[in-house]
Amino acid sequence: MLFAVLASSPLVLGAYLGSKFTFPERLLAAVLAFAAGALITALTFELFEESYEKGGAVRAALGLAAGAVVFTGASMVLDRYVAKDDDPDGSALLDKDAASDDRPASSASTSGGAGLALLAAVTLDGVPENAALGISLGAGGGSLALLAAIFASNLPEALVGAASMRAQGRSTLYAVGLWSAAAVLLGAAVLLGAGPLTSVSDETISLPLAFAAGAVVASLADTLMPEAYEQGGPLVALSTALGFVLSFLLATL
DSSP states (O other): OHHHHHHHHHHHHHHHHHHHSOOOHHHHHHHHHHHHHHHHHIIIIIIIHHHHHHHHHHHHHHHHHHHHHHHHHHHHHHHHHHHHHHOTTOHHHHHHHHOTTSOOOOTTTSTTHHHHHHHHHHHHHHHHHHHHHHHHHHTTSOOHHHHHHHHHHHHHHHHHHHHHHHHTTOOHHHHHHHHHHHHHHHHHHHHHHHTGGGGSOHHHHHHHHHHHHHHHHHHIIIIIHHHHHHHHGGGHHHHHHHHHHHHHHHHHO
């Protein structure tokens, strides 16, 4: 229960802060980049490597591909939903088509899209990721490195996501409610991993671990890193490196 609270509570805290207060864009970009760096370590050592060792290369590769495909598909659906919600008559789309030299907006730069995309990222990779955290508890230890990576990524993701929702005109109740629902879901995943899933075979566990890794990879490429760079510029590279180094040190302790 303690691990479940520690892993999921940053979502509620970040959502409240992001929806109530205005932070400099460069600061938001820096913390988002830090989260991206921490997730690189987590997906490599705590998710994909663990999946590979438990289920072999084929299962790990299939699970990773499935996670990446599902997240990318969800992100595309969210892009269309947000674009339609922001521009119901389609005038912006016509303007964009007329300007053939313009690049189409990514999910990170679509108005309001970053908030929902970050929420999707946290949910899709967070459920199997938190279940893996619970499984490590059931095995008699408890991965502090994975817990630290989850905590370090959830807080800035919720912060930036809620800030994006606020910029779209959403209320504090809306943002905090959505992120709190995700927090409850992820907390339950930790308890599920520490309980019923401890008796599941390694081959079965390898698939959700790899799925989480694939969703993390896709979210890094599609949302976290583009959004951080768009708002913070090249200096976010230093924040990403810092997040990676600190998370790596925790993983090697």
